[in-house]
Amino acid sequence: MPHPDLTRAAEEAKAMAASWSECDGPGGAVVIFDAAGPQSSAAGGHAVPEHRIPFSPDTPSRWASISKQFCAAAVLLAGFDLDAPLGELVPGLPETVGAVPLGRALDMTGGIPDVMETLWLLGQRFTAGLDEEELLRFVQRLPGTAGPPGREMTYSNTGWRLAGAAFAARGERYGDALRRLLLEPLGFGGIAFPADEGVLIPGLATPCWHDGTAWRRGRYGLHFSPSGGLAGSGMDLARWGSALLAGRGAASGLLEALSGPRRFADGSPSSYGLGLACVTLGGTALVGHGGSLPGIKTHILIAPALGCGVALVANREDLDPLAAAMRVMAAITGEALPEPASLPSGLYAEEVGEAWAELDGTTLCFMGATEPLFGAGDGVRTRPAYLQAALRLGAGGAVEGRIGGAQRRLLPVRADTALDPRLVGTWRERGFGAELEVTANGVVRLPGSAPADTSPLRPLPGGRALADRHHGPWRQRPLLALDQDGTLRLMSHRSRVLRFHRT
Structure with missing residues (x-):
């Protein structure tokens, strides 16, 4: 096991932050931590570009899907049974959604459709302001699930929204339970759970995305559920990672519980746990999770065996937060970053079924979910978290392997295929x-x-x-x-x- 080099990692973080400052636009902060707490930090660019307010390690930002691990921790601390069907915890759910066990709703193998994605397919834009009750009523009208629980991992925020509803059904709002069970015992007063975009948070970083000509403000109108509602600084996120590593107080045993192995119905392991996903860098096992909202990118990455990690928050859409966190981790461990890899470019689809993919250089787009590809023996793989895939080139030019735990065989689509x-x-x-x-x-x-x-x-x-x-x-x-x-x-x-x- 390599000895962690936090000094080299600090230099890498400074170089990253300097590149954001050189762009004279939005930026972010990187904080390196160990079990004792934050050890170094770097920041660059602007938290509020229109007022040229600099980004600092103490700048609060939306955390997006990093919020999931906090929700899972609250669920465990509250004593919920992960095997309990959602219908026993939340009244009024459709039969198929209600039959999904809570644990499968949280480890993404429940097949529950994502609320925002379903609304978008129906024509509702994600900038529309929809409150918690409206969205819960929408979930209660969902026509079903994508398939039997445990068959496949399909990333969905809806299970986490229903976990929040399960707290409410017990008589306590999720935000209050989170503060009581986790944030207050750990002394995390700087972490907030604002209910929607309109809640004012002093000093909050402005989300930014680039339209090819200029930076624009990112917007997300839907109620922020437990899947992505937290806000805090890079320092706050690093203190959370430190508490997980040390197992301090209410965080005792949580790192193992949140990142522990989950399995598909056929018994094969999933890389996604309960708000933390497993990934490797050379011979070093890492656990972490990222977050994304329009104009917001975040990530936390922890090396449990080395007792250290990196927290990253940024208000620029063009950042790949996992790649950035992996760069810092490579500096810590001395391990080489994985090499990009590819399969023949083109459009592919199952002979019969719903699955399709497009390969473009070192990028895989599977049913609209896009991930970079890296070498893996005689094939390629993704960095597991949002889309776990291991693929190879098969007979007849087919691309085959497991995607999200499901076996797929995708055939090349002829360019002259006519519309049915x-x-x-x-x-x-x-x-x-x-x-x-x-x-x-x-x-x-x-x-x-x-x-x-x-x-x-x-x-x-x-x-x-x-x-x-x-x-x-x-x-x-x-x-x-x-x-x-x-x-x-x-x-x-x-x-x-x-x-x-x-x-």
Whole structure:
């Protein structure tokens, strides 16, 4: 096991922060910590670019999905049974959603569709202001799940929202329970759980994304659930990592509990635990999690055997936070960063089914979820967290392997594949009333789009086609697929439950 070099890591963090300052735009902070607490920090760029307020290690920022590990910790400390079906914890859920065990809702193997992604497919933009009760009522109307619990990992924030609802069903709001069980016992007064975007947090960093010409303010209107609602500074995040490493007070045993192995229904291990995912750097095992909101990128990465870690918060969309954290970890450990790798570029799809992928150099896009690729023996792999994949080139040019725990075989799609005429027409989703229209010249007007706002379709074999649309810094590539019963499914990696009927 290498000896940690925190001095070399501090130099790497300073170089990273200096590059943000040189850009004269938004920035971030990097804090290196061990079990005793924060050991060094670096910051650069602006927390509020329009006022040129510098980013510092004490600048509060949204943490996005790093919040999940705090929710999982509160769930464990509150004594919830991870095997309990959600329907026993939250009233009014659809039968299939209610049958998912709490633990599978939190380790992403429950097949529960992501609320934001489903709303977006239905035409609701994520900048719209929707409160907690409205979103819970939406979850109570979901038409089902993507499949039986434990079959596949599909990243979804909805299970964490329902964990918050489970606290409320017990008579205590999640934010109050989090403070009582975890934040106050650990002395983390600087960590806040603001309910929505409109809550004022003094000194909060401005989320920023670049439209190709200028920096713009990032927005997210939906109520911040336990999946992504926390805010704090880089120093606060480092103190949390330190408490996990040391097992101090209320954090005793939490690092092992949150990162411990979870398994798919077939018994194979998943890299994703309860708000912490496992990854390796050379021979060093790491655990951590990132976060992303429009204009916000965060990550915490911990090396338990070395007793140290790195916390990163930034208000710039163009940052890959895991890659940045891995750079600092490489400096700590002396391990080499993984080498990028590729398979033949092109569009691929299952012969029959919902799965498709696009390979472009060293990048994999699977059903709209995009991850970089790295070498792995005779194939490639992703950095497991949001999308765990190990792939190789098979017979006939197929790409095959496990993606999210499910075995897939994806075949090359011919460039001259024609649009299936059965897709043409106007289609309506009966539960929520959304409509889409496919024209004979190969374009689609997706739900919520203006009459002139259409997307060209990329045909796939077997009555399927890919659409493409953007909103702010985010891109969505929904699949339209005819089912055997004559309905049209509209789906993405995070949501596969919407069915449309021809009008």
